[in-house]
Amino acid sequence: MDKTGGSIQAILASGLGHKEQVARMVELAQADDSALAELFEILRAGRDADRGTAAEVMKFVSKEQPERMLPYIDVLIEYIDYKAPRVRWGCPEALGNLAAHYPERVGQAIPKLMENLEDPSTVVRWCAAYALAEIAKANLEKQAELVKRFDGLILTEPNSGVRNVYLK
Secondary structure (H helix, E strand, C coil): CCCCCCCHHHHHCCCCCHHHHHHHHHHHHHHCHHHHHHHHHHHHHCCHHHHHHHHHHHHHHHHHCHHHHHHHHHHHHHCCCCCCHHHHHHHHHHHHHHCCCCHHHHHCCHHHHHHHCCCCCHHHHHHHHHHHHHHHHHCHHHHHHHHHHHHHHHHHCCCHHHHHHHHC
16 A cells, blocks of 8 residues: 555645645545545534645546546535635636536525625635636526626726636
C-alpha cells in the first residue's frame, strides 16, 4: 500500500504537496463511492483548509463524472456561501459543471450564487458567474431572467475576467 493509506483523510495527512493530494483524491473519489462520501463529510465537518481541498476535488469529479455527484447537489448548494473562500469557489464551480446534466436541480442554487456575485474575492465572483452562466445555458426556464441580470452585471462588475464569463 502507498503512503496515502487509501482514504481521503490519509491523503490529507500524507504530507504530499497540494496538487498531488488533489490529484490522488480525485482519482480515489472517481473510483470509490465511500471516498466520495468521505469528501462530503469533510466538507460538512472538516477543518476549513480541508473543506477547501474537498471542494476543489469536487469540481474535478463533477466535470469528469457528473452522475456520481447527483446525490450531493443539495450539499454543494448548502455550502456555496460557506465562510472559507476556497469552498465558496469550489462548490459553485462544481455546480456549474453539473448544470448541463441536472439543470433544474442546479437551478435551485441561483439565489446563493447571486449573493456570491457581491463577494470581495474576484475568484469567488468568477466561480459564481461561471455557475450562473452554465445554468443559463442549460435551464431554458431560467435563461431569460439570468441573461437580463447578466446585462446589468456586465456594467457593474469591475473585473474583466468575470465580465467575460457573462459574455460567453
